[in-house]
Amino acid sequence: MTAAPPLIPTEGTSMSTHETGGRLNVPGTPIFDGQTSRRGLRLNKMLMSFRSAENRERFAADEAGYCTEFGLAPEQTQAVLDRDWTAMIDLGGSIFYVYKLAMMDGRSMQYLGGVFTGMTEEEFQAELRAGGRRDG
Amino acid sequence: MADVLWGLATSHVPSIGAAMDRNKTEDPNWKDLFDGYAPAREWLAEHEPDVAIVVYNDHANGLDLDIVPTFGIGTADSYPVADEGYGPRQVPDVIGDPELSLHLLESLVDEGFDLTVFQELEVDHGLTVPLSVWTPDPGDAWPCPVVPILVNVIQYPQPTAARCFALGQALGRAIRSYRDDVTVGILGTGGMSHQLAGSRAGFINPEFDHMWLEKIETDPEALARLSREELIREAGSEGIELIMWLIMRGAMHEQVTKVHSHYFLPASNTAAGIALFDNRTA
Ligand SMILES: [Fe+2]
Numbered sequence: 001m002t003a004a005p006p007l008i009p010t011e012g013t014s015m016s017t018h019e020t021g022g023r024l025n026v027p028g029t030p031i032f033d034g035q036t037s038r039r040g041l042r043l044n045k046m047l048m049s050f051r052s053a054e055n056r057e058r059f060a061a062d063e064a065g066y067c068t069e070f071g072l073a074p075e076q077t078q079a080v081l082d083r084d085w086t087a088m089i090d091l092g093g094s095i096f097y098v099y100k101l102a103m104m105d106g107r108s109m110q111y112l113g114g115v116f117t118g119m120t121e122e123e124f125q126a127e128l129r130a131g132g133r134r135d136g
Numbered sequence: 137m138a139d140v141l142w143g144l145a146t147s148h149v150p151s152i153g154a155a156m157d158r159n160k161t162e163d164p165n166w167k168d169l170f171d172g173y174a175p176a177r178e179w180l181a182e183h184e185p186d187v188a189i190v191v192y193n194d195h196a197n198g199l200d201l202d203i204v205p206t207f208g209i210g211t212a213d214s215y216p217v218a219d220e221g222y223g224p225r226q227v228p229d230v231i232g233d234p235e236l237s238l239h240l241l242e243s244l245v246d247e248g249f250d251l252t253v254f255q256e257l258e259v260d261h262g263l264t265v266p267l268s269v270w271t272p273d274p275g276d277a278w279p280c281p282v283v284p285i286l287v288n289v290i291q292y293p294q295p296t297a298a299r300c301f302a303l304g305q306a307l308g309r310a311i312r313s314y315r316d317d318v319t320v321g322i323l324g325t326g327g328m329s330h331q332l333a334g335s336r337a338g339f340i341n342p343e344f345d346h347m348w349l350e351k352i353e354t355d356p357e358a359l360a361r362l363s364r365e366e367l368i369r370e371a372g373s374e375g376i377e378l379i380m381w382l383i384m385r386g387a388m389h390e391q392v393t394k395v396h397s398h399y400f401l402p403a404s405n406t407a408a409g410i411a412l413f414d415n416r417t418a
Contacts, residue, residue, distance in 0.1 A: 007347065007358055008370055024292070024365055028336030029373050033292035037201055048200040051219055094290060095333040095374075096196045100221050109332060109405050116337040124338060128402040129165075132329075132340025 027135075032094050040092020043080075046070035047097035056104055085115045138314035140322050140415045141185045142395070143388045144176070145352060145381045146269045147408040148192060148325040150261040153225055153268050161272075169408060172398030173269060176412040179395050180270055183414075185321035187233050188282050189240075189307070190263050191383045192325045193289045195220075197260035205252035206295050207303065208286035209244075211237040215284060218258035227264055228274055233281035236314065240283065243310030249303050251285075259284060266325045269410065280321070289326065289377040294364060300379045301360035304386020311387060324384025328399075330406035331372030340407045344370045345399060348378060349409055353394050356385045374406075381411075388415045 024031045037044070046067065049055045059066040067077040079087035083105065088098045095112075102112055114124035117133070127133050152169070155161055161170040197218040199205075215230040244251055267278055285307075288294055295303075311320050328348065331339040348371075351359050360382055367376040392413040401407040 007351070008344070008362070008366055024368065026336075026365070026369050026373070028334045028339075029331060029368060030334045031292050031368070031373065032290065037204075037291050041201060044196075044201050048196055050221055051197065056221075089333050094196065094201070096290060097201075099332075100196065103221050113332070113337040113405055116333055117335055127338055128340070128405060131342065132401060132407065133336070133338040134341075135336070135339070 030089055036092050037094070038092070040094065040097075042071045042073070043076045043088065043091060043093050044097040046072060046080075047093065047100045050100045050104060059104075085112055089116075138311050138316055138318045138320060140308065140311060140388050141319040142180070142183060142415055143322045143324065143384045143392065143413045144180070144266070144270060145324045145384055145409065145411040145413075146266050147327055147403060147406060147410070148262045148265040149403040149406045149408055150220070150265065151404040152408065153227075153261050153265040156268055156272060157225060157227075169398075169400040169403060172400055173272075173410060176396045176398075176410055177270065177272065179412065180321075184279050186318040187236055187280050188267075188321040188323060189285060189311075189387075190266060190282055190323045190325065191285045191287060191380045192262035192266065192323075193287050193377060193380065195260055195262055195290070198258040199286075201291070203252075204288050204291050205286065206288050207249065208252040208254050209237055209241050210254045210257045210284040210286075211241065212255055212257060215257050215259045215263075215282070217264060218260045220260055225261070225264055227268065228277050230259055230263065230267070230278060230284075231281045233283055236281075236318070237283045239314050240307065240310045243313060244303070244306055247306040247309070249306055254284070254286070257284060262325060266323045270321075270323070285383065287377075287380050287383070289379065292364070294376055294379065296364065297362050297367065297379045297382055298360045301356060301382040301386045304383040304388075306386075307383065308387035322384045322387050324381035326377035326380045327371065327375055328378060328407040328409045329371040329375040332374050332405055334373070336372070338405060339372045340401055341370055341372070341375075342399070342401070342407065345407050345409060348381075349397055349399060349411055352381055352385055352411060353392060353413065356382060388413060389417065391417070
C-alpha cells in the first residue's frame with residue numbers, strides 16, 4: 001500500500017476552476033469552443049446532413065456544388081475536397097461531424113488519429129494497443 | 137417511495153456496440169472487455185429496475201450545433217434509434233416514460249436546473265451502447281422504459297463537474313419524491329480518457345482513469361472539484377465526458393456498494409471503463 005497520491009499530480013499550473021476570458025491552452029489539443037463552433041457552423045451543418053443516404057449520394061455526385069449549397073467558406077470547401085482532415089478541424093469542424101465524412105470514405109477514427117499525429121493508421125493503432133499515447 | 141436501485145457507469149464507444157452487432161466479442165482484441173462485463177451483466181439480470189435513466193451525450197445524430205443545450209431531458213413515448221451514417225443499429229427502439237420524465241423535469245426546474253425539453257429525439261450510440269453493455273441480447277425490447285438525460289460535452293464550455301454532481305443530487309431527490317413506488321437504474325455514460333483530434337490524438341491516461349474509478353465510489357466530491365481545464369488536460373478533450381458519471385453518482389446515496397468494475401484499453405481510441413454500484417442500504 002502506498003500513500004494516497006494527490007488527485008492529479010500538478011506541475012505548478014493554475015488550478016482555478018472559474019477562469020474566464022482567455023482560451024484554454026492544452027498543447028496538441030483543439031478546443032471546440034464557441035468561436036470555433038461559430039466558424040464551423042456551415043461546415044458542421046453540411047457534415048450533419050450526411051446522416052441521410054439521399055444527401056450522401058447528392059454530395060458524391062457533385063461535392064463542390066454541395067459545399068456551395070451549404071454556404072461553406074472557400075477554404076472549408078477546399079479542405080473537404082482535398083480530404084484535408086487537419087484543415088477541417090482548424091476551420092471549425094467538430095471531430096464528431098468530420099468523422100461522418102471519413103466514414104463515407106471508409107476511413108476509421110484510427111486512420112484520422114494517424115493523420116493528426118503524422119503516423120500511418122497501423123502505427124497509430126499499435127500505439128493505442130500498447131496502452132495509448134501520453135503527453136509530450 | 138421510488139429510489140435508485142443501482143448505478144452503472146460505462147463507456148459508450150460506438151465500436152463496443154459494433155463489436156457486439158458483428159459478433160466479435162470473442163475476438164482477441166475484444167474478449168477481455170466483454171469478459172469484464174460478464175459479472176456486471178449477471179448481477180444486473182437479477183436486479184431489473186422498473187425504469188432506467190440514461191445520462192449521455194449526442195454525437196451529431198439527434199442534435200446538431202444550431203442549438204446546444206447544456207442539459208436536456210427527453211419526454212417522449214419512444215425514441216427511435218438514429219442512423220449515424222451507416223444505417224441504424226439493429227437494436228430495439230427505446231420506450232420512454234413520459235410521466236416520470238415530466239416529474240423529474242418539474243422537480244429539477246424547481247431546484248434551479250432548467251433543462252431543455254426534447255419531445256422528439258433520435259438516440260445514438262451514446263445511449264444505445266450502454267443499454268447493450270447492460271443487456272447484450274435484448275430481443276424485441278430493452279428491459280424497461282428509459283428516460284434520456286442529455287449533457288453537452290462536445291462544445292466548450294461544458295457544464296462544470298460540480299454542476300453535474302449537483303444536478304445528480306437534485307435528480308436523486310426528484311426520483312425519491314416520485315409518487316410511484318418504482319425502482320430506478322441510472323446509467324452514467326462516456327469516457328474514459330481519450331482524445332480524438334490534434335497532435336495529442338490517441339492520448340490515454342490510465343493513472344487518471346484508475347483514480348477516477350476509485351473516487352467515483354468513495355469520494356465523488358473530489359472529482360466534482362476538477363476544473364474543465366484539468367479534465368481536458370488529464371482525460372483528453374473527449375475524456376471530459378466523464379463528468380456525466382457524476383450525475384449518476386450524485387443521484388445515489390453517499391455510501392454505495394461496488395458490485396463490479398473493469399478497465400480495458402483500447403476500445404477504438406478510448407480507454408473503456410465499467411463500474412456498477414448497488415444503491416440499497418445494507
Ligand atoms: Fe460521448
